[in-house]
Amino acid sequence: xxxxxxxxxxxxxxxxxxxxxxxxxxxxxxxxxxxxxxxxxxxxxxxxxxxxxxxxxxxxxxxxxxxxxxxxxxxxxxxxxxxxxxxxxxxxxxxxxxxxxxxxxxxxxxxxxxxxxxxxxxxxxxxxxxxxxxxxxxxxxxxxxxxxxxxxxxxxxxxxxxxxxxxxxxxxxxxxxxxxxxxxxxxxxxxxxxxxxxxxxxxxxxxxxxxxxxxxxxxxxxxxxxxxxxxxxxxxxxxxxxxxxxxxxxxxxxxxxxxxxxxxxxxxxxxxxxxxxxxxxxxxxxxxxxxxxxxxxxxxxxxxxxxxxxxxxxxxxxxxxxxxxxxxxxxxxxxxxxxxxxxxxxxxxxxxxxxxxxxxxxxxxxxxxxxxxxxxxxxxxxxxxxxxxxxxxxxxxxxxxxxxxxxxxxxxxxxxxxxxxxxxxxxxxxxxxxxxxxxxx
Amino acid sequence: xxxxxxxxxxxxxxxxxxxxxxxxxxxxxxxxxxxxxxxxxxxxxxxxxxxxxxxxxxxxxxxxxxxxxxxxxxxxxxxxxxxxxxxxxxxxxxxxxxxxxxxxxxxxxxxxxxxxxxxxxxxxxxxxxxxxxxxxxxxxxxxxxxxxxxxxxxxxxxxxxxxxxxxxxxxxxxxxxxxxxxxxxxxxxxxxxxxxxxxxxxxxxxxxxxxxxxxxxxxxxxxxxxxxxxxxxxxxxxxxxxxx
Numbered sequence: 001x002x003x004x005x006x007x008x009x010x011x012x013x014x015x016x017x018x019x020x021x022x023x024x025x026x027x028x029x030x031x032x033x034x035x036x037x038x039x040x041x042x043x044x045x046x047x048x049x050x051x052x053x054x055x056x057x058x059x060x061x062x063x064x065x066x067x068x069x070x071x072x073x074x075x076x077x078x079x080x081x082x083x084x085x086x087x088x089x090x091x092x093x094x095x096x097x098x099x100x101x102x103x104x105x106x107x108x109x110x111x112x113x114x115x116x117x118x119x120x121x122x123x124x125x126x127x128x129x130x131x132x133x134x135x136x137x138x139x140x141x142x143x144x145x146x147x148x149x150x151x152x153x154x155x156x157x158x159x160x161x162x163x164x165x166x167x168x169x170x171x172x173x174x175x176x177x178x179x180x181x182x183x184x185x186x187x188x189x190x191x192x193x194x195x196x197x198x199x200x201x202x203x204x205x206x207x208x209x210x211x212x213x214x215x216x217x218x219x220x221x222x223x224x225x226x227x228x229x230x231x232x233x234x235x236x237x238x239x240x241x242x243x244x245x246x247x248x249x250x251x252x253x254x255x256x257x258x259x260x261x262x263x264x265x266x267x268x269x270x271x272x273x274x275x276x277x278x279x280x281x282x283x284x285x286x287x288x289x290x291x292x293x294x295x296x297x298x299x300x301x302x303x304x305x306x307x308x309x310x311x312x313x314x315x316x317x318x319x320x321x322x323x324x325x326x327x328x329x330x331x332x333x334x335x336x337x338x339x340x341x342x343x344x345x346x347x348x349x350x351x352x353x354x355x356x357x358x359x360x361x362x363x364x365x366x367x368x369x370x371x372x373x374x375x376x377x378x379x380x381x382x383x384x385x386x387x388x389x390x391x392x393x394x395x396x397x398x399x400x401x402x403x404x405x406x407x408x409x410x411x412x413x414x415x416x417x418x419x420x421x422x423x424x425x426x427x428x429x430x431x432x433x434x435x436x437x438x439x440x441x
Numbered sequence: 442x443x444x445x446x447x448x449x450x451x452x453x454x455x456x457x458x459x460x461x462x463x464x465x466x467x468x469x470x471x472x473x474x475x476x477x478x479x480x481x482x483x484x485x486x487x488x489x490x491x492x493x494x495x496x497x498x499x500x501x502x503x504x505x506x507x508x509x510x511x512x513x514x515x516x517x518x519x520x521x522x523x524x525x526x527x528x529x530x531x532x533x534x535x536x537x538x539x540x541x542x543x544x545x546x547x548x549x550x551x552x553x554x555x556x557x558x559x560x561x562x563x564x565x566x567x568x569x570x571x572x573x574x575x576x577x578x579x580x581x582x583x584x585x586x587x588x589x590x591x592x593x594x595x596x597x598x599x600x601x602x603x604x605x606x607x608x609x610x611x612x613x614x615x616x617x618x619x620x621x622x623x624x625x626x627x628x629x630x631x632x633x634x635x636x637x638x639x640x641x642x643x644x645x646x647x648x649x650x651x652x653x654x655x656x657x658x659x660x661x662x663x664x665x666x667x668x669x670x671x672x673x674x675x676x677x678x679x680x681x682x683x684x685x
Contacts, residue, residue: 368494373531373577376491377545377593378519387544391535391576 003056006030009136017116018141025135035129044311044343046251046280050225055197057137058087058167071159071188071217071408078404079186080154081106081144086161088139088169102150109143109174118143118174122203122233126257126286130227134201138172144185148178148207155184155402160200162224163192171200177210177238184213186402189220189228191248196224204232206240208262213241213401219412220248222277229255236262236291243270243400246281247412253282260287260294260322269298272396272409274416275308275340285314287329289322289355298329301396303389305336305420313345316359320351329359334366334392336385336420382421389417443469443506443522445601445633450501452489459485461658462501469600470631472624472647474669476638477655478677483637484528486655487605490635491525492518505601519545522600526590528609533577538589541577542596555596562595566618583610591619594626601633602626608643620646641669656680 009026010019035041037048076082081095083106095106109115119141123131144156160171177183187202198220206212220226226249234240244254258267267287275281281304287296296316304310312331333342346359366388374384390413397406397413450463459482467473477483489496490503492515503510510518533541542555563570568588578586587607594602604623608616624647626632636647644666652668653660654677661680662668 367531369531370533372491372493372515373527373533374536374541374545375515376493376519376525376527377541377597378516379541379545380516381514383544384516387536387540388533391533391540394535 004029004052004133004137008057012137012139014110018110018119021119022136025132026137029129029132029136032129032132041284043313045253045282050251052197054195055166055168057139058162058164058169059139072405075186075402075404075408076157078154079157080152081156082159083107083142083157084159084161085140085142085171087164087167088160088162088171090140090142096154099152103147104150104152105143105145106156107143109141109172112143112145114145115141115143118145118176118205119172120203121174122205123201123229123231125259126229126231128229128255130199131201131229131231134170134172134199134229137168137170138201139170141172141174144173144175144183146177146181146183149180150178151182152184155186155404157186157188159188159190160198161190161192162196162198162220163194164196165194166196168197168199171198173200174203174205175212175214176205177207177212179207180209181207182211184401185215186405187214187216189216189218189226191220191224193221194223196221198224198226198228200226201229201231204230204240204242206232206234206238208235209237210235211239214243215401215405216244216254217405217409218244218246218248218252218254220252222248222279223250224248224252225250226252226254228253230257232256232258232267234258234260234262234265234267237264238262239265240267241270241401242267244273244283245400245409246271246273247416249279249281251280251282253284255284255286257286258288258296259290260296261290263291264293265291266295267297268399269296269300270396270399271300271302272393272400273300273302273310274393274413275302275304275310276306276416276420278307280309280311282311283313285312285329287314287316287327289316289318289325289327292322293324294322295326296328299396299399300331301333301393302342303334303336303393304340304342305416306423307339307341309341311343312361313343313347314359315347315349316357318350318352318355318357323352323354325352325355325357327355327357331361332392333363334389335363336366336389386417386421390414442631443600443633444504445635446502446504447490448502450486450489450503451499452485452496453499454485454496458499459658460489463659465635465653465660467601467633467635467651469633470627471651472627472634472636472649474636474638474644474649474652475655475660476641476652476669476672478639481656482658483639483655484605487525487527487603487637490603491515491523519599524594524597524599524602526587526594526602526604526607528606530578530586530590532579534579536577537575538573538577538592542593545597558596559592562592565595566591566622568592584612584615587611587619588615591622595622598626598630599632601635604634604636606638607636608638608640616643617646623647641673644669654680
């Protein structure tokens with residue numbers, strides 16, 4: 001069924017440079033061994049259950065919804081530009097006149113004059129099996145370019161939706177923020193139910209003193225496989241927020257790499273996630289301090305219930321030249337129920353002595369004292385748990401960029417919690433019935 | 442008119458017996474003081490009454506009118522009309538007082554009524570309205586925490602409140618305001634107050650009808666308000682000798 005060959009890559013529409021690039025990547029891909037669960041970076045993952053040959057490149061946009069369900073109308077209303085894609089192809093682009101007049105580009109990368117220079121500028125140093133696959137099969141890469149000195153007040157919103165059984169899509173987004181420019185980008189991914197494969201790659205490139213706030217929301221269907229990469233580079237004095245809110249997917253892996261290549265660059269890495277049912281949510285982060293006096297601050301907070309699994313592994317690397325680095329890494333997890341499973345592995349690799357680094361991770365159930373505090377004010381147990389879990393995630397939520405989407409995210413958290421509470425109450429009821437039967441016998 | 446009757450209450454925590462047969466009986470509108478030295482188990486009594494799951498009840502009963510509280514989880518005890526104002530209230534990040542009170546009061550109450558009650562109570566005890574939005578007890582001073590507890594008491598209007606060491610961490614003005622508010626609740630809605638303390642200064646505003654001396658896991662002596670003064674003068678040595 002699958003045809004991820006060099007010929008298939010070359011056959012995709014686009015300018016010659018893009019076809020050549022795709023063919024080159026496809027050839028490279030063909031020579032790469034597939035990832036294996038025995039590789040350290042794939043440890044704990046579900047990769048051994050994944051079979052690429054079950055999927056075929058989606059080519060049809062008919063029937064694909066242009067706007068993902070669940071996103072509040074206020075998000076689009078508040079946006080300076082909106083690009084929608086369906087099954088990897090652009091279905092609509094709207095850009096405020098104000099943005100266009102300022103020279104901001106929001107659209108297909110291949111149609112912009114500078115596309116060939118910007119595609120891969122960040123990812124070239126961070127390739128893996130799935131980014132190379134994306135290089136080969138990204139049907140319509142997107143570019144957001146904010147020229148030097150331009151400050152955007154309204155967020156740019158990109159939505160991706162996938163549908164169609166056994167289909168695969170390779171969304172590609174390049175965000176380039178020029179020197180001393182400022183932008184906020186929401187990248188929102190959804191998919192229909194049914195077996196699907198999403199391999200998005202996002203490149204975030206922030207020039208000197210530029211400021212970029214990026215939020216990726218993942219609300220995929222629960223049978224979708226996701227292998228997502230957010231790859232970022234920050235130049236001198238640049239400021240970047242790279243954030244993720246993950247709720248969907250069957251097995252959804254998100255790799256977030258940030259390279260601080262210019263002196264004084266800083267980055268906040270934020271994530272909140274909530275897995276339930278049989279979901280697996282897998283996060284791999286890399287804070288790479290290349291230049292001196294750089295700062296990175298990571299806070300990932302997640303919740304798993306039912307038989308869901310979450311994995312966090314992260315590495316802080318401080319290169320020999322990166323004196324004066326400040327690098328922090330915190331991962332906290334709440335485990336609701338005995339069947340949920342969490343792995344959290346923070347790592348440091350420090351090659352300079354003049355640094356301040358710390359890492360922390362925690363995995364545990366809802367705190368008994370917090371639960372008792374709320375219950376002692378008359379809050380029923382299930383409701384107390386709900387408040388505590390939502391409050392736990394709120395710390396990240398209220399720090400996320402694109403404030404207009406926070407209400408949407410709160411609703412998604414609430415929906416997950418409602419399911420959990422209903423599930424728990426059913427179990428309690430079943431136990432009660434069982435006990436009653438036993439008692440009666 | 443309600444009664445709270447504790448009989449033969451025994452409990453342990455961490456394998457150690459702390460409550461060794463507590464008997465205490467009180468009625469609506471009354472203020473009872475439980476006085477004892479540090480480590481005598483006073484706070485354990487508060488937690489066991491409120492239903493903390495880490496304490497193992499070994500025997501006895503606690504009845505609010507006809508209802509046996511020991512059979513109920515903490516939240517049902519609270520809904521039955523019991524309130525615990527904690528000595529060290531727990532931090533609950535991301536949950537504001539407003540979020541809590543909206544679900545702790547019976548759902549038939551509408552949000553605007555609760556909102557009005559919160560604002561009114563905040564004003565009565567000199568508690569800034571900004572605290573209604575802040576995470577519960579996170580980055581609050583000792584005095585702010587006690588005001589926070591007192592505000593909840595004012596909004597929830599319990600039938601009986603256990604007030605655990607309300608005087609710790611409070612400056613004089615704050616103590617006066619908070620204890621006056623508790624005293625007012627005993628008059629305005631006939632709340633019974635079980636005031637746990639080891640200092641008598643809280644009694645300047647909150648006058649006890651009955652004083653119990655708590656030592657060695659049980660009540661050793663019960664008397665009137667003058668017993669508090671006697672304790673202030675002589676301390677707990679007498680009972681320590683009897684138990685030693």
